[in-house]
Amino acid sequence: MTTDPSASIPRSHYRDGEALEREFATVYGESWVFIGHESEVPAAGDYVTRSMGANPVIMSRTEDGAIHVMLNSCTHRGTEVCKLSYGNTTTFRCGYHGWVFGADGDLKGVPGRRSLYGPSFDPGRLGLRKARVGTFCGLVFATWAQDAPDLVESLGDMAWYLRGLFELFSGGLEVHGGAHTVDVRGNWKIHVENFAGDGYHLKNAHKTMFDLGVMGTQAGAVDGFVVNVPNGHSLRAQYLADEGVPEAVLGYEDALLESIDADEQHRRFRERSTVIHGMVYPNLLFITTAPLYFGADADGAVAFTQLRQITPIDPHHHRVTYWTLVPRDASPEWKSRSYLYSTRQHGAASFFEADDLENFRRIDAGLGDAVAGVEPFNYELGIDVAERATPPWTGPGRIVRQDLTEANQRNLVRRYLEQMGVEG
Amino acid sequence: MSGVSVELHHEIEQFLFTEADLLDTHRQAEWLDLLYDDFSYRMPVPVARDEPAQGQYDAVLEFANESKSFLSMRFQRLDSDFAWAERPAAFVRHFVSNLRVDELDPGRAWRARTNVMVLRSRLPEAPVIATAGRVDRIERHDGRLLLCERVVHIDTEHPNDSQLSSIF
Numbered sequence: 001m002t003t004d005p006s007a008s009i010p011r012s013h014y015r016d017g018e019a020l021e022r023e024f025a026t027v028y029g030e031s032w033v034f035i036g037h038e039s040e041v042p043a044a045g046d047y048v049t050r051s052m053g054a055n056p057v058i059m060s061r062t063e064d065g066a067i068h069v070m071l072n073s074c075t076h077r078g079t080e081v082c083k084l085s086y087g088n089t090t091t092f093r094c095g096y097h098g099w100v101f102g103a104d105g106d107l108k109g110v111p112g113r114r115s116l117y118g119p120s121f122d123p124g125r126l127g128l129r130k131a132r133v134g135t136f137c138g139l140v141f142a143t144w145a146q147d148a149p150d151l152v153e154s155l156g157d158m159a160w161y162l163r164g165l166f167e168l169f170s171g172g173l174e175v176h177g178g179a180h181t182v183d184v185r186g187n188w189k190i191h192v193e194n195f196a197g198d199g200y201h202l203k204n205a206h207k208t209m210f211d212l213g214v215m216g217t218q219a220g221a222v223d224g225f226v227v228n229v230p231n232g233h234s235l236r237a238q239y240l241a242d243e244g245v246p247e248a249v250l251g252y253e254d255a256l257l258e259s260i261d262a263d264e265q266h267r268r269f270r271e272r273s274t275v276i277h278g279m280v281y282p283n284l285l286f287i288t289t290a291p292l293y294f295g296a297d298a299d300g301a302v303a304f305t306q307l308r309q310i311t312p313i314d315p316h317h318h319r320v321t322y323w324t325l326v327p328r329d330a331s332p333e334w335k336s337r338s339y340l341y342s343t344r345q346h347g348a349a350s351f352f353e354a355d356d357l358e359n360f361r362r363i364d365a366g367l368g369d370a371v372a373g374v375e376p377f378n379y380e381l382g383i384d385v386a387e388r389a390t391p392p393w394t395g396p397g398r399i400v401r402q403d404l405t406e407a408n409q410r411n412l413v414r415r416y417l418e419q420m421g422v423e424g
Numbered sequence: 425m426s427g428v429s430v431e432l433h434h435e436i437e438q439f440l441f442t443e444a445d446l447l448d449t450h451r452q453a454e455w456l457d458l459l460y461d462d463f464s465y466r467m468p469v470p471v472a473r474d475e476p477a478q479g480q481y482d483a484v485l486e487f488a489n490e491s492k493s494f495l496s497m498r499f500q501r502l503d504s505d506f507a508w509a510e511r512p513a514a515f516v517r518h519f520v521s522n523l524r525v526d527e528l529d530p531g532r533a534w535r536a537r538t539n540v541m542v543l544r545s546r547l548p549e550a551p552v553i554a555t556a557g558r559v560d561r562i563e564r565h566d567g568r569l570l571l572c573e574r575v576v577h578i579d580t581e582h583p584n585d586s587q588l589s590s591i592f
């Protein structure tokens with residue numbers, strides 16, 4: 001697949017409300033959007049409230065075990081029917097006139113229905129608006145597009161990598177604690193593009209972290225690769241280059257390592273890896289890292305896996321929802337350490353994260369206007385540069401044997417422009 | 425009503441004012457010196473639950489969980505030209521009020537609860553304000569008051585990163 005090296009998202013798409021409206025209609029309206037994890041709603045009646053593009057949604061589980069995603073908006077006058085972050089219920093009662101909806105979104109009760117509504121009133125067509133739901137490796141996605149290809153087809157070759165990330169341990173992963181959000185400055189695409197495969201910013205943006213000696217294995221000799229697939233999804237994976245290091249997934253308990261039942265290539269994808277991060281287009285970000293070393297507390301540092309969902313608030317701000325995933329079969333002690341390191345390294349209040357968020361706000365501050373701010377961003381990194389090391393695994397997708405390349409960002413830009421119907 | 429003498433109440437209040445001043449004037453080394461060695465700083469995540477009685481803060485999720493050594497590293501990096509988020513330094517101002525003191529261990533350990541408002545401003549962005557309730561554990565060691573533990577209950581469920589980036 002060839003990509004025009006000069007393709008770029010117009011700067012206006014980082015500052016214009018009009019572009020954002022179109023993104024909601026196409027990028028968010030037509031894609032599978034990540035909502036949450038199955039383990040967040042383990043029992044019948046469990047629910048969480050989330051954002052899906054500009055829409056507030058409820059993700060719930062019913063008696064039959066099915067997971068539903070529906071618009072959190074009463075069909076009478078549009079009132080949000082649930083104001084809570086999470087909980088367990090059999091019904092959602094609207095606070096305005098009292099219509100009652102089931103955990104599957106169906107309209108179950110209307111005050112005064114017999115005397116106040118006539119015979120043509122049909123509650124059957126007044127359930128909460130339901131999205132199509134798809135799950136993969138415990139990840140729950142939803143889409144409003146009834147005719148979109150199914151989830152697995154839209155993930156394409158990314159599915160192989162998600163298996164390596166989320167199904168490595170036989171017991172699978174679960175959310176530790178729950179989710180929380182933080183609002184940050186900058187257009188939502190800046191954050192997504194960073195996770196898609198920006199290895200180039202590390203030694204500059206996070207230079208102080210290397211200088212402080214906290215980068216652990218990532219500071220040594222490493223080989224990195226990026227992988228991308230046609231629907232816009234991509235990842236970057238980095239490995240210890242030192243042959244002397246044992247072939248193991250770094251930062252997990254021994255008992256857990258013994259529970260790995262993945263095939264050989266998936267195992268190789270994870271072994272000796274220092275960090276793997278990436279994104280499922282358009283707005284699910286993931287990162288899993290080997291332990292880093294934070295001062296005197298370094299003893300007992302463990303690996304962690306974090307998910308983020310990115311939601312635009314307006315052209316200049318986005319909301320980040322954070323989750324930390326832990327192997328279901330890890331010890332409680334390990335799980336809380338993993339959460340601790342996830343917070344300290346990549347929580348919104350962490351100083352590692354501060355470097356990124358500061359650069360995101362500086363991008364936002366430097367966008368300029370329609371007269372001066374018109375020069376497109378540059379995505380030429382790695383073009384016509386010889387590929388280097390050989391990856392330790394064989395897998396599908398387009399594997400680029402380079403760490404510092406914008407091949408993934410070019411892939412993302414191409415998918416975005418195609419979906420938005422604009423020329424780069 | 426505080427369960428301690430006026431003198432002690434005053435002493436703890438002055439301690440907290442000085443502590444806030446050190447943060448506002450970027451005297452991090454002196455601030456660290458007020459912390460007990462196994463100091464812990466936690467900021468649990470606010471959560472909207474069904475029953476007010478269920479508590480408004482999550483038992484597991486945290487915006488921050490830091491130790492003294494971790495905070496020392498955070499300050500160490502301020503000396504670097506590459507600490508992008510700290511250059512130029514933000515204007516930070518703490519307002520500390522509503523002190524309530526309970527004795528935990530006679531003459532040695534107290535719980536000090538305060539309300540704080542923290543303003544943070546970095547040009548050219550508008551100032552950002554965050555308010556929170558703090559629960560501190562303060563102990564006397566070798567005659568000096570030291571901060572042993574701080575739990576920060578921030579007053580918003582959807583904070584922004586500027587509100588989270590100061591030490592409360």
Ligand code: FES
Pocket residue numbers: 074075076077078079094095096097098099
């Ligand atoms: S708006 Fe929900 S019942 Fe009227």
Ligand SMILES: [Fe+2]
Pocket residue numbers: 201205206356
């Ligand atoms: Fe970064």
